[in-house]
Amino acid sequence: MVKYAHTNIIADDWEKLAEFYIKVFDCKPLYPTRDLSGDWIDKATGISDAHFKGIHLCLPGFESNLPTLEIFQYDTNVDVSLPVPNRKGFGHICFRVDDVKHYLNLVIENGGSTVGEMAEHEIEGVGLLCFVYARDVEGNIVEIQSWK
Secondary structure, X not given: OOOOOEEEEEOOOHHXXXXXXXXXXXXXXXXXXXXXXXXXXXXXXXXXXXXXXXXEEEXXXXXXXXXXXXXXXXXXXXXXXXXXXXOOOOOOEEEEOOOHHHHHHHHHHOOOEEOOOOEEXXXXXXXXXXXXXXXXXXXXXXXXXXXX
16 A cells, blocks of 8 residues: 655744745644654664654645645754755645635745746646746745646
């Protein structure tokens, strides 16, 4: 059996980032919050004396506990450059919404920013796609999309 479980975002301020996803995309906190350390964490992460705190957020549209958005903050994070859409590796998360412009405005009102401009394109056999790339409060890329 295989079941998708979660996507993890490492934050500089896990509480602020979680609040962003709760306010903007209606994610729901899944308690308890986490405060994890110990040999078992060191072994799994390959980091000596690893310690992180955070929370899982239930994603909108899912009634059960899975999948979740896992937002963690290590005591010491490694800084990297700001993500760009064509960076190798994981690129972005995406939320499907009814009104792209409304959610883009919510992103901006809650401390996020834009990456590009809203675009529409007819995908043959699928429908009309309207989407935009934005950034959350820590610079991670979020796609906001709707289909008609």
